[in-house]
Amino acid sequence: MDLIDETDGAGDGGGNAPEFTVSEISGAVKRVIEGEFGHVRIRGEVGRVSRPRSGHVYLDLKDDRAVISGVMWKGVAARQTTPPEEGMEVVAIGRLTTFPGQSKYQIVIEEIRPAGLGALMATLEKRRLALAAEGLFDEARKRALPFLPEVIGVVTSPSGAVIRDILHRLRDRFPRRVLIWPVAVQGARCAPEVAAAIAGFNALKPDGAIPRPDLLIVARGGGSVEDLWGFNEEVVVRAAAQSAIPLISAVGHETDTTLIDHAADRRAPTPTAAAELAVPVRLDLLAWTAGQGARLGRALRGQLSQRAQRLSDVSRALPRSESLLDTPRQRLDMLSDRLSAALRNGVQQRRLHLSEAGGSLRGAVLRRRLESEAARLAALARRRDPALLRGLAGRRAALEALRLRPRALDLAGRARLLETLARRLERAESARRAAAAARLGAAARLIDTLSYHQTLARGYAVVRDGTGQVLTGKSEASGAAELEIEFRDGRLRLGGRRARRAPAADPGPAQGSLF
Amino acid sequence: MTDTPVSEMSFETAMKALEQVVDQLERGDVALEESIALYERGAALKQRCEAELKRAEEKVAAITMDADGVARGIKPVEGL
Numbered sequence: 001m002d003l004i005d006e007t008d009g010a011g012d013g014g015g016n017a018p019e020f021t022v023s024e025i026s027g028a029v030k031r032v033i034e035g036e037f038g039h040v041r042i043r044g045e046v047g048r049v050s051r052p053r054s055g056h057v058y059l060d061l062k063d064d065r066a067v068i069s070g071v072m073w074k075g076v077a078a079r080q081t082t083p084p085e086e087g088m089e090v091v092a093i094g095r096l097t098t099f100p101g102q103s104k105y106q107i108v109i110e111e112i113r114p115a116g117l118g119a120l121m122a123t124l125e126k127r128r129l130a131l132a133a134e135g136l137f138d139e140a141r142k143r144a145l146p147f148l149p150e151v152i153g154v155v156t157s158p159s160g161a162v163i164r165d166i167l168h169r170l171r172d173r174f175p176r177r178v179l180i181w182p183v184a185v186q187g188a189r190c191a192p193e194v195a196a197a198i199a200g201f202n203a204l205k206p207d208g209a210i211p212r213p214d215l216l217i218v219a220r221g222g223g224s225v226e227d228l229w230g231f232n233e234e235v236v237v238r239a240a241a242q243s244a245i246p247l248i249s250a251v252g253h254e255t256d257t258t259l260i261d262h263a264a265d266r267r268a269p270t271p272t273a274a275a276e277l278a279v280p281v282r283l284d285l286l287a288w289t290a291g292q293g294a295r296l297g298r299a300l301r302g303q304l305s306q307r308a309q310r311l312s313d314v315s316r317a318l319p320r321s322e323s324l325l326d327t328p329r330q331r332l333d334m335l336s337d338r339l340s341a342a343l344r345n346g347v348q349q350r351r352l353h354l355s356e357a358g359g360s361l362r363g364a365v366l367r368r369r370l371e372s373e374a375a376r377l378a379a380l381a382r383r384r385d386p387a388l389l390r391g392l393a394g395r396r397a398a399l400e401a402l403r404l405r406p407r408a409l410d411l412a413g414r415a416r417l418l419e420t421l422a423r424r425l426e427r428a429e430s431a432r433r434a435a436a437a438a439r440l441g442a443a444a445r446l447i448d449t450l451s452y453h454q455t456l457a458r459g460y461a462v463v464r465d466g467t468g469q470v471l472t473g474k475s476e477a478s479g480a481a482e483l484e485i486e487f488r489d490g491r492l493r494l495g496g497r498r499a500r501r502a503p504a505a506d507p508g509p510a511q512g513s514l515f
Numbered sequence: 516m517t518d519t520p521v522s523e524m525s526f527e528t529a530m531k532a533l534e535q536v537v538d539q540l541e542r543g544d545v546a547l548e549e550s551i552a553l554y555e556r557g558a559a560l561k562q563r564c565e566a567e568l569k570r571a572e573e574k575v576a577a578i579t580m581d582a583d584g585v586a587r588g589i590k591p592v593e594g595l
Binding site for chain 2: 300
């Protein structure tokens, strides 16, 4: 657009600038750029990388402000020791070229390598941490190596010192069947081939035409970090970690550590050391076996001689049969000597005893005893019957006394008795009441006789003040506001208010004694 | 002790079994009849170990691959 505008402008302006076609100007630019930048070194960070099946590698180089596209043709890419990857600080050597069809320019890379060791190691460390975080390097994943593998698979270059070192050392220690899987051990083909070889060995069937190794060795001789770079590639690390067959890595020299070393079950510092880890020393084992055989024989002989010794010890301790019988035999002799004498003595003693016991045994004694006992028996028999009868009569009487008798309940009699009692109660009650009435009447008459009213009847009077207090003297009467006089036939109130009672003349002392 | 017949044992298994038998016999706490049986087993195990050790032979071959990188066969390798 700019070009067209400018062209228009130039046309309008009618200046003397030459007029180009698009192709002409594009070609001119191409010539200038390729002429000016036919060989450049560019330092930058690798941006996006793509690797299509064609084998060419497309990538961006960038710094903080600009980006330039790059391409690495297939042949060049395969030659590189360190395949570029995103984030890597690199130095790319090549030439600039334009791509007129799209108004673009790019660098055609002839060589690319990390910009110094620091940049490469930083990339390596970053990858190591990422893979470790996935657990690919965990100790728990590591398997024990077989003690004596039948077939050993070796992933390495078929030519070179490495395989020779391994085979030599194996031959020295324990010749085995060895299968070599040839791979490129550096360059771009290295990582994919090594990974494919590890996976390929694992893919072999245990009883297939090709014997399946029971141990793998991935080996390479020493080299620069860039040379060994293929063994740091993720595909290789993953293949080693996933290998079902125990794997020894032996890449580079002792001081070189690649990421496959972390994923391997064992790491050998050198290819030779890998062979040493792989097999035991046959001669040692032969010696060991012979030694075990000798120990076996010795142990058995020891067992036998030990038992023979014990047998002879034990049989020595066993007494002779004669000595075992001596004492009993002697005892037998002694006892048989004593036997006849003892028999004689025994008979004699018993005879004596019999004659002693039989001496006191006479008929008359027995008979007397018999008669007296018979008499006692008869006497007892005579006393028996009467005693029995007496006892019986006594028991019968007692029984009779105990017999139950019916008891007539005299209900009618009880009713009559109850009635009589009721009548008596009534009589007694009325008599008591009459007596009480008579006593009350007598008492009433007595109280009448003793009352001051009789005195009043004889003409005396009782004088009280207004509050009903009896007055017995003139001084009291004259001080009272009101007087009440009681006569025989009623009371007369004098003074103050309406009189209710009449004062008496002087009945005080008489009355006082009365109350 | 495993039930695998001695003749089918791997070298390592036979080796461990032999070690056990020798230890047991050397401890001497087995009955006489048993110690004889143990000895016979030990002798068989030793033979097995020796046979495995004698079988050691080197045979080196390289994998041959087809175009896709899959193992197709092996060819002997000489002179390494």
